[in-house]
Amino acid sequence: MQSNNFNYEGKDLEAMSFANNYYASLIRLFSPYLGEHVAEIGAGTGSLSTLILKENISELTVVEPSANLFPLLCENLKEIPNAVTINSFFHEISPDYQSHFDSILYVNVLEHIKDDKIELEHIRKSLNSNGYVCIFVPALSWLYSDFDKSIGHYRRYHKEDLISLVKASGLNVIKAGYVDFFGIFPWYLSLVILKNKLNAKHVNLYDKYIFPVTNFIENIFPVPIGKNLFLIAQK
Numbered sequence: 001m002q003s004n005n006f007n008y009e010g011k012d013l014e015a016m017s018f019a020n021n022y023y024a025s026l027i028r029l030f031s032p033y034l035g036e037h038v039a040e041i042g043a044g045t046g047s048l049s050t051l052i053l054k055e056n057i058s059e060l061t062v063v064e065p066s067a068n069l070f071p072l073l074c075e076n077l078k079e080i081p082n083a084v085t086i087n088s089f090f091h092e093i094s095p096d097y098q099s100h101f102d103s104i105l106y107v108n109v110l111e112h113i114k115d116d117k118i119e120l121e122h123i124r125k126s127l128n129s130n131g132y133v134c135i136f137v138p139a140l141s142w143l144y145s146d147f148d149k150s151i152g153h154y155r156r157y158h159k160e161d162l163i164s165l166v167k168a169s170g171l172n173v174i175k176a177g178y179v180d181f182f183g184i185f186p187w188y189l190s191l192v193i194l195k196n197k198l199n200a201k202h203v204n205l206y207d208k209y210i211f212p213v214t215n216f217i218e219n220i221f222p223v224p225i226g227k228n229l230f231l232i233a234q235k
Contacts, residue, residue: 019047019207025215026107026136026230027051033132033174033232035102037061041090042109044069046076052105053080061101065089094122101126107136111153120169127235133171137162139178139229145191147198157229171233178226182214187227 026048036058043049043062053060061084062077064070070087077083086093104123113119123133138148138156148156163173183206190196218226 019203019211021207021211021215023048023051025211027055029230030103030105030134030232031055033103033134035131037100037102037128039063039090039097039101039104039126041104041106042112043073045072048105048107049073049077049083050080053077053083058082059084061086061097063088063090063093090126091119091122094126097126099126099128101131102128103132103134105134107134108138110135111137111148111155111157114154116154117165117169120166120171124169124171124235129235131235132174133166133233135162135166135231135233137229137231139226140184143184143187143192143227145187146195147191150197159229159231162229162231166231166233171235174232174234176229176231178223178229179218180211180214180227181218181223181225182210183227184225 034052034055034057038052038057038059039061040049040052041063043064044066046062049060049062059082062073063086064073065088067087070085074085077085104127106123110116110119120133127133138153139158141156141158144153144156159176159178163176166173186206191198
């Protein structure tokens with residue numbers, strides 16, 4: 001499903017659905033900022049949603065624009081009473097949620113949006129007076145590959161550029177940083193040089209055996225550069 005502002009068909013979710021440790025690390029990163037009323041934008045089939053719902057929140061509004069993925073998302077969350085599923089683009093529903101959310105999560109979503117500046121305006125207006133946005137995106141423009149293009153990525157971000165973009169929207173950046181330094185070389189070799197696609201088996205092996213070790217190291221020693229980038233900002 002696409003709009004003029006959104007290029008996304010969920011093609012990257014099949015491989016990433018095996019990345020259990022990856023998703024758990026994001027919950028640890030964002031958990032202090034969630035609050036009670038949370039929105040997850042571009043939730044896919046709900047791999048991250050189910051972990052968010054284990055946190056101490058009152059309601060999770062799960063927004064997924066893909067007509068193909070939305071039935072799977074509903075099926076995965078159907079037994080959870082405090083999960084509200086919406087098949088839409090966020091900019092289409094945000095006027096109904098002005099100053100509503102304690103936090104909004106964009107995990108591997110902002111890079112799919114052509115005009116990310118306008119999207120951040122919708123985010124700011126939908127947060128309550130002290131609300132947070134938690135963003136996780138692919139990093140480093142020189143890692144942009146044919147695979148990125150094939151799954152609808154308009155860009156990969158650099159930290160300084162993302163900080164400037166978020167500040168320009170009127171949000172206050174609390175923290176930002178690179179993650180997955182050790183994933184840079186495998187990605188560059190496999191996807192940029194050899195032009196491979198993301199392989200579900202390889203993702204599973206990396207997530208199970210390598211990522212826990214590298215994530216532990218990076219939690220002790222923050223890295224100056226990484227394959228991905230997180231940012232947390234407050235209204």
